[in-house]
Amino acid sequence: MTGVDISLMELERLTLHLLQAIGLNEENAATVTEVFLRATYRGVGHHDVYELPGRLAGLEAGKVKANPSITRINKYHALENYEGDNGLGELCGMFIMRRAEQLADEYGIGLCAIRNTHHLLASTPYVEAAADNGYISYIVTRGTPTMGAPGRIEKVIGTSPMGYAIPTESGNHIMFDACLAYASNGVLAEKAAAGVSVPSYWGLDSEGRATEDPAAIAKGTRQPIGAHKGFGLTILGEILTGILSEGQIIDEQQPGTGLVGMPSHTAICIKADGLLGQRQLTQRTTEMANRMEARAAGLQLPGQRSARSRKQIISKGTIELRPDLVKKLNEWAIKLGVVPIILS
Amino acid sequence: MTGVDISLMELERLTLHLLQAIGLNEENAATVTEVFLRATYRGVGHHDVYELPGRLAGLEAGKVKANPSITRINKYHALENYEGDNGLGELCGMFIMRRAEQLADEYGIGLCAIRNTHHLLASTPYVEAAADNGYISYIVTRGTPTMGAPGRIEKVIGTSPMGYAIPTESGNHIMFDACLAYASNGVLAEKAAAGVSVPSYWGLDSEGRATEDPAAIAKGTRQPIGAHKGFGLTILGEILTGILSEGQIIDEQQPGTGLVGMPSHTAICIKADGLLGQRQLTQRTTEMANRMEARAAGLQLPGQRSARSRKQIISKGTIELRPDLVKKLNEWAIKLGVVPIILS
Numbered sequence: 001m002t003g004v005d006i007s008l009m010e011l012e013r014l015t016l017h018l019l020q021a022i023g024l025n026e027e028n029a030a031t032v033t034e035v036f037l038r039a040t041y042r043g044v045g046h047h048d049v050y051e052l053p054g055r056l057a058g059l060e061a062g063k064v065k066a067n068p069s070i071t072r073i074n075k076y077h078a079l080e081n082y083e084g085d086n087g088l089g090e091l092c093g094m095f096i097m098r099r100a101e102q103l104a105d106e107y108g109i110g111l112c113a114i115r116n117t118h119h120l121l122a123s124t125p126y127v128e129a130a131a132d133n134g135y136i137s138y139i140v141t142r143g144t145p146t147m148g149a150p151g152r153i154e155k156v157i158g159t160s161p162m163g164y165a166i167p168t169e170s171g172n173h174i175m176f177d178a179c180l181a182y183a184s185n186g187v188l189a190e191k192a193a194a195g196v197s198v199p200s201y202w203g204l205d206s207e208g209r210a211t212e213d214p215a216a217i218a219k220g221t222r223q224p225i226g227a228h229k230g231f232g233l234t235i236l237g238e239i240l241t242g243i244l245s246e247g248q249i250i251d252e253q254q255p256g257t258g259l260v261g262m263p264s265h266t267a268i269c270i271k272a273d274g275l276l277g278q279r280q281l282t283q284r285t286t287e288m289a290n291r292m293e294a295r296a297a298g299l300q301l302p303g304q305r306s307a308r309s310r311k312q313i314i315s316k317g318t319i320e321l322r323p324d325l326v327k328k329l330n331e332w333a334i335k336l337g338v339v340p341i342i343l344s
Numbered sequence: 345m346t347g348v349d350i351s352l353m354e355l356e357r358l359t360l361h362l363l364q365a366i367g368l369n370e371e372n373a374a375t376v377t378e379v380f381l382r383a384t385y386r387g388v389g390h391h392d393v394y395e396l397p398g399r400l401a402g403l404e405a406g407k408v409k410a411n412p413s414i415t416r417i418n419k420y421h422a423l424e425n426y427e428g429d430n431g432l433g434e435l436c437g438m439f440i441m442r443r444a445e446q447l448a449d450e451y452g453i454g455l456c457a458i459r460n461t462h463h464l465l466a467s468t469p470y471v472e473a474a475a476d477n478g479y480i481s482y483i484v485t486r487g488t489p490t491m492g493a494p495g496r497i498e499k500v501i502g503t504s505p506m507g508y509a510i511p512t513e514s515g516n517h518i519m520f521d522a523c524l525a526y527a528s529n530g531v532l533a534e535k536a537a538a539g540v541s542v543p544s545y546w547g548l549d550s551e552g553r554a555t556e557d558p559a560a561i562a563k564g565t566r567q568p569i570g571a572h573k574g575f576g577l578t579i580l581g582e583i584l585t586g587i588l589s590e591g592q593i594i595d596e597q598q599p600g601t602g603l604v605g606m607p608s609h610t611a612i613c614i615k616a617d618g619l620l621g622q623r624q625l626t627q628r629t630t631e632m633a634n635r636m637e638a639r640a641a642g643l644q645l646p647g648q649r650s651a652r653s654r655k656q657i658i659s660k661g662t663i664e665l666r667p668d669l670v671k672k673l674n675e676w677a678i679k680l681g682v683v684p685i686i687l688s
Contacts, residue, residue, distance in 0.1 A: 076618030077452035078422060107451045108421035111614065136583065145639070154640035164580050174583075176576035201543065226569025232520035232646040233577070235632075236508050239480065239518075243628045244616060250635035270455065272588060274420030284587045288579075291594035295489070296498035302576040 003320035010341055011319060012037060014329060015052060021336035022059045023066040028091055035090040038125035040319065043309030046186050047122040049321070053328040055088070056336075064088055064118050070095055073115075073246055078107035081245050084117030084264075090125075092117035093139065093265050097126040100269035101135055108274055113240070113266040115247025116254065119143075120265060123163020123177040124306065131165035131173040134278055136270040138164040142241035144261025145251055147181050147234065150227035153208040153220065157250060158261070159184070160237025165303065166272075169286040175303030180230045180237070181222040188214040188222075240266045347664035354685055355663060356381060358673060359396060365680035366403045367410040372435055379434040382469035384663065387653030390530050391466040393665070397672040399432070400680075408432055408462050414439055417459075417590055422451035425589050428461030428608075437464035437609050441474050441483065444613035448479055452618055457584070457610040459591025460598065463487075464609060467507020467521040468650065475509035475517040478622055480614040482508040486585035488605025489595055491525050491578065494571035497552040497564065501594060502605070503528070504581025509647065510616075513630040519647030524574045524581070525566040532558040532566075584610045 015036050019029040039048035058064040068087025072080060080099060084092045096112040103110020120126070123139050130137030140162040145155045159179035166174050182202040183191075191198050191214035200210040203217030211217060224230030242249035247264035254262045272281050293299050313319050330340035359380050363373040383392035402408040412431025416424060424443060428436045440456040447454020464470070467483050474481030484506040489499045503523035510518050526546040527535075535542050535558035544554040547561030555561060568574030586593035591608035598606045616625045637643050657663050674684035 074619050076615065077450070079452035079614065079616070079619045081619060106421070107453075108423035109451075109453055109455050111453050138580075149636070149640055149643050152640050152643070154643075156636040156639045156643065164576075166583055174579060176580065178570075178573045178576065180570070180573065182570055182573075199545065201545065225573050226522075226524070226526055228644075228646070229522045229524065229526075229569050230573075232508075232522060235518060235646060236482075236520065238632060239510055239629070243625070243632065244614075244619065246620060246624075249628065249632045251639065252631075252635065270423065270588075271420065272423070275418050275423045275425060275588065276590060280590075281587070284593065285583070287596075288582060288587065288593045291596065292493070292500040295500045295595065296493055296496050299493050299496070299498075299500065300572075302572070302579060 002323070004323050004326050004343060005318040006321050006326065006341060007318050008037075008313070009317075011040070011049065011321075014333060014338065014341055015049065017338040018052070018056060018329070018332055018336060019066075021338050022056050024059075024088075025067050028067055028088075031094050032088060032090040034129070035094060035121060035125040038128055039121045041310040041313050042122070042124055042306045043313060045322075050325055051119075051121060053325075053332060055090075056332050058118070059088075068092070070114070078103045078110045079244075080111070081113040081115070084114045086116055087118070089118035089120035089263060089265070093120035093126050093267070094129070096265060096267040097130050097137065097139065097269070100137070100267040101130055101133060104135055104269040104271040109268065109270045111240075111244070111266065111268045113245035113247075113264060115245035115262070115264045117263050117265060119263060123161060124165075124175060126267065127163045127165035127177075128173060128175060130267075130269055131167045131175065134167055134271075134273050134281075136164070136166045136272050138162070138268040139265060140237045140240050141263055141265050142238055142247075142249075143263050146185075146222065148204065148221035148223055149231055150224065153204050153206075155221055157231075157234050157238060159222070159224075160234040162237060166285050167282050168289060169282045172307035173303050174285060174289060174301060175306060180224055180234045182225055183214070183217070183222060185218060188218040192218065346667070348667055348670050348687060349662040350665050350670065350685060351662050352381075352658070353661075355384070355393065355665075358677065358682065358685055359393065361682040362396070362400060362673070362676055362680060363410075365682050366400050368432075369411050372411055372432075375438050376432060376434040378473070379438060379465060379469040382472055383465045385654040385657050386466070386468055386650045387657060389666075394669055395463075395465060397669070397676060399434075400676050402462075403432075412436070414458070422447045422454045423588075424455070425457040425459070428458045430460055431462070433462035433464035433607060433609070434469075436461035437470050437483065437611075438473070440609055440611040441470040441481065441613070444481070444611040445474055445477060445479055448613035448615040453612065453614045455584075455588070455610065455612045457589035457591075457608060459589035459606070459608045461607050461609060463607060467505060468509075468519060470611065471507045471509035471521075472517060472519060474611075474613055475511045475519065478511055478615075478617050478625075480508070480510045480616050482506070482612040483609060484581045484584055485607055485609050486582055486591075486593075487607050490529075490566065492548065492565035492567055493575055494568065495548075497548050497550075499565055501575075501578050501582060503566070503568075504578040506581060510629050511626050512633060513626045516651035517647050518629060518633060518645060519650060524568055524578045526569055527558070527561070527566060529562060529566075532562040536562065
């Protein structure tokens with residue numbers, strides 16, 4: 001990539017000001033900016049600031065609320081669910097993670113679900129924020145049924161994107177972020193663009209045949225990891241989100257709009273340091289990682305690549321972005337009366 | 345199979361009396377019998393009553409305690425962990441599930457972990473028992489590192505056997521029970537015995553090469569479902585069990601014995617009916633299943649096969665067992681002074 005180096009301060013300023021200019025109040029703009037920066041520091045180039053133009057378009061079109069009125073539906077001790085009021089996924093996701101932290105403080109473990117919200121970029125920003133505060137954190141999302149049951153072409157369920165994080169001694173969390181299909185749509189598109197084949201068990205073409213062509217799978221049906229195993233775990237994701245949030249399930253339409261696939265999200269936090277002490281928690285997590293690495297030299301553990309990217313980007317103080325993104329962001333800046341990124 | 349039909353009353357009586365004769369007190373024998381029967385009604389022919397002779401041998405040899413003194417290590421509101429005192433896995437597993445239910449009653453959600461215990465047969469008996477009581481239930485187990493990281497031959501972690509259950513309107517729970525390797529050792533042995541090949545991504549041979557030979561994978565290294573995805577979820581299982589129970593992790597030796605792979609188990613219960621009401625919970629779970637089935641006719645959902653087996657066995661009042669098992673059980677009966685199964 002021949003990218004453009006942007007200072008992190010500039011990126012933060014632009015994101016914050018664009019969000020404010022499109023209508024988010026100061027607190028909400030700061031929260032969403034935090035989510036975008038956390039996602040962007042992973043250095044994956046999607047499900048991060050590359051989604052910001054799309055978010056701004058959704059807000060401008062009134063498809064998503066900038067300042068939703070998030071209200072509680074029910075509470076039973078450490079279980080709570082909320083109405084998301086068609087709000088930004090980044091706001092709703094951070095809201096439930098913060099509530100799960102508070103519930104964990106009070107009860108040791110807390111579960112908070114929210115319905116009628118939107119895409120939240122990725123799991124990392126939320127679980128990372130909670131692990132920064134010492135919690136074992138977990139988040140899971142539901143959406144449109146786009147995945148098949150094992151060997152089946154019919155799309156019966158979403159892919160249950162989920163993530164977790166747990167703090168270690170180094171401050172680099174063990175951190176996981178994935179959906180339960182073999183491949184996200186993004187990965188299939190990347191592979192198709194690169195002209196490479198993928199394992200035939202990743203999905204079926206539109207006729208239900210196994211194929212190594214990522215474009216054919218994208219037009220067909222993705223398969224859950226480990227067949228019935230991933231399928232069963234995906235259903236658990238739908239239970240925790242769609243059912244516990246009292247939101248939509250499978251192909252159910254949202255009342256009023258008729259939309260299918262409205263996201264619900266659910267966050268769980270465990271205050272493990274209440275049980276073990278913070279020192280033992282991080283010491284044992286670190287030892288767990290060390291013991292695996294001692295058995296398999298060079299082993300890649302979940303979150304390590306993200307942590308390296310974050311460290312590198314922050315120590316450099318700049319991030320390389322594709323020129324087309326910078327152009328789009330600057331167009332939005334001019335449109336909304338925000339100072340654009342000054343390229344040196 | 346040319347099996348022997350045994351009445352369920354006879355099977356229950358024999359199991360209960362054998363366990364009492366080997367030293368379990370009345371209450372413990374009743375609990376373990378319940379676990380064995382629940383496992384056996386699944387009709388899978390392993391991880392059930394077929395393990396009973398092995399359990400009796402372990403108890404006789406003093407490797408496992410029949411009446412462990414299960415004591416609490418720590419508590420933080422809805423989080424508890426326990427010392428299993430080298431007790432039977434079936435006792436320790438049912439103990440933590442019952443405690444998780446009680447914690448869920450008190451806090452909405454409860455997590456209970458136990459260390460220094462043994463194999464608990466399967467996840468089904470525990471999650472089924474809790475779902476019978478209306479809870480959303482989850483259990484996960486750790487053990488010896490037998491699985492590789494993605495593409496790696498070195499065995500770095502166990503397979504995180506886990507299960508969950510959630511009640512539906514029919515009384516047949518949605519119920520899941522699986523490890524996070526593509527194949528259990530049992531499945532590999534079955535495939536090898538049947539002389540059939542398996543997908544090459546299930547594992548590596550002892551030289552680290554992909555192979556379709558189940559026997560070669562059994563001697564080599566099993567792989568996690570979905571590569572880094574299953575691997576990350578397996579690490580979460582190790583965190584919930586090994587770390588939260590304050591037990592062993594990865595290849596750590598048990599203090600005193602030096603044994604590697606001592607199981608820890610963790611149960612989580614959610615009192616979802618506290619949040620939604622029992623009627624809405626089961627109605628929505630049923631609707632979730634119905635909506636998937638409406639999209640894919642004849643779809644197999646987790647727990648349906650088990651439910652059919654259970655219904656069939658209970659309505660028949662008898663179960664077909666392999667003659668070699670009946671022979672072994674009767675040998676144990678004679679040895680322990682218990683009335684053997686009278687074959688008609």
